[in-house]
Amino acid sequence: MSEPLLKMRDVRIDGFTDERWHEIIKGVDLDLHHGEVLGLIGESGAGKSTLGLAAMGFARPGCRLTSGEIVFDGMDLMAMSERRKQKLRGTRIAYVAQSAAAAFNPAHTLLKQTTEVAVRTGVMGQKEAEEYARELYAAMDLPNPRTIGERFPHQVSGGQLQRAMTAMAMCAKPDLIVFDEPTTALDVTTQVNVLAAMRKAVKDYNTAAIYITHDLAVVAQMADRIKVLRFGEEVEEQPTAQMLSDPKEDYTRSLWAVRGIEKPGESGPDKILELKKITAAYGTTPVLTKVNIAVPRGKTVALVGESGSGKSTTARVVTGLLPPVSGQVIFDGAPLPPELKNRSKDQLQKIQMIYQMADTAMNPKQSVGEIIGRPLRFYHGMSGTAQRERIAELLEMIELDPSFADRLPGELSGGQKQRVCIARALAAEPELIICDEVTSALDQIVQEGILKLLLRLQKELGVSYIFITHDIETVRAIADEVVVMYQGEVVEQGLKEEIFAPPHPDYTELLLSSVPQMEAGWLDRAIAERRELVDSRGEVATD
Incomplete structure (x- = not known):
């Protein structure tokens, strides 16, 4: 050779x-x-x-x-x-x-x-x-x-x-x-x-x-x-x-064998959040069209779909970063002001977000204690000994030693950084957390740890999640209900078991068939199957 x-x-x-x-x-x-x-x-x-x-x-x-x-x-x-x-x-x-x-x-x-x-x-x-x-x-x-x-x-x-x-x-x-x-x-x-x-x-x-x-x-x-x-x-x-x-x-x-988590999906009668006929746009470009989504209290709704489908835009509407053109965001039975600047501190406190890239979501010059302490001061007025004790409690809650409070983000692994971001969100004591691709940058062993942590926290605290992801295996692990989005519209939604059970609308079938499998030759077969699913206009039927 x-x-x-x-x-x-x-x-x-x-x-x-x-x-x-x-x-x-x-x-x-x-x-x-x-x-x-x-x-x-x-x-x-x-x-x-x-x-x-x-x-x-x-x-x-x-x-x-x-x-x-x-x-x-x-x-x-x-x-x-x-x-x-x-x-x-x-x-x-x-x-x-x-x-x-x-x-x-x-x-x-x-x-x-x-x-x-x-x-x-x-x-x-x-x-x-x-x-x-x-x-x-x-x-x-x-x-x-x-x-x-x-x-x-x-x-x-x-x-x-x-x-x-x-x-x-x-x-x-x-x-x-x-x-x-x-x-x-x-x-x-x-x-x-x-x-x-x-x-x-x-x-x-x-x-x-x-x-x-x-x-x-x-x-x-x-x-x-x-x-x-x-x-x-x-x-x-x-x-x-x-x-x-x-x-x-x-x-x-x-x-x-590491990805063995699968949470049985279940719904609930009480809705913590409802999006009603939300239409949103960036300038004159429409990005969401009459979107209806409901999140049961204490449960997890996964938003899935390819880039540009409207998942992250939906999160921006919920958080008030992008006021909708029309429609309402209902939280805990009451309409939320469309714009972030018009929401009260109490409304801001109840909805928190965890971002995909923990590296860019934290100030590298602030210690872990300072990062977690900021929402404690802002929402709860905590300082001094009470704040230090609560930071230690939050670190133990996310399975990190309280000594991590003195470390800088650069001294942490990727999984530890994401845990700190989870602790920062929990510090506000929210009722709803939006998780935007929070495990996509992590290896599978660390992913498993983060998913198990989120499931345990939901069980202990009763917090609700909107989980934005393109990883179907993550959806199987954490979701109760699934919302499939395509080009700014909801294709289908329902309990996870119902969404994943055939027959599927063509677009859902495309998503499920695109999940890489651990077998030689899968990629060639997937490309061939995609050609069969895509019609002569290069579009995918959504119903």
Whole structure:
């Protein structure tokens, strides 16, 4: 067999925590050939992203490459100067990060940023690069691929921005791409197309790829081989089909079986929240049309649908951030003022929100105690000893030690950050919490912990949830009722068991059939089934 494009031997990396250096990658080997995809999986803290960045000869702040061998196309990255490595990055080695919002300059259009590296390094001219970028936009299933590049980052959805970042990485036709959780922000229907496009691009251009993910079903569709990491060490590595059918190690088998939660759905006669014929728009663009949704007290209603279906807009209407054009929001039997500024402190206190990205939802310079303490002061006037005691109670409630109050967000894992965001919402003592994709950025073991925590809190406190998600497995785990949305309308709603039982409206069938399965060849079958469900106009019937 030919020499690998990337060869890593006995790679060791230190991280600086608790005022000293700790070894976080402990002698890992890795080989990767042209046209091959290696999947890296493992729970938070396993070292997946750290190892992926090391493949570029890079260590993030707070980390250092200490020893080992990293050879890319015959070049020793460990011995290479930083200036030479920088010339490789973005051209011959590209990186697709999880957080697209942080990867784009808000002052420049998508097209300018997509083509910048290819043009600046002479890979192709401006016009050629722009045409190729539009081809990539189409391959990434972006709307209006000929013109979407003229938009600025804030003018597209998070999922669209994630796909644009993938196109940006591919534009210079690199030899190696490191994909770091690139489909986390995507709904299931979009994810199918994007995964297929990524896989096709890798094969068509004979590109090598490292695909980092916590989604086992996704890596099963993308990777030729899978490497499992834990605590910075390799657990095992096998070809994908063999790994799925016969994992050798107990830890790998535990990853395969982790998502076993399923809450039996049930409704209730008392409604904490009702949306009645809500129509909403951004400027002159309608986004919700006569939406009716009811949330039973003490229960969970999941809003599902692809990007642009109106899920997050519905949350903005409930919270008063987007006043509806018409219709009413009824909370606890009384109409809420449409605009946030006209709601009383008591009305604000009863509805809280937990956001998808805990990283950007907390001030990095404030301690956990300060973050949780703010709603205690604002809503309940707490300070001093009473506030400190309540912060300790809330931390214990979310299964964190009270000593976490002194830590900064940067000292927490992803799961711990999300728990702190849950504690902040609970500090207000709300009756309804809107959870917007709160587990999508977390690995499956941490997801399970967060879902179990939310279920326990609901049972103990009687709080109601609106759970916005594109993850059908999460819906099975936490929802009592399901609302399926499509292009700003409610397609169907009802108890979870009723919604998931066939026959389905075509759009619900499309959603359910787009959930990645842990079996080889699923992606090809899913693409074929989608073609059958989509009519000749490229639209999906909703009833």
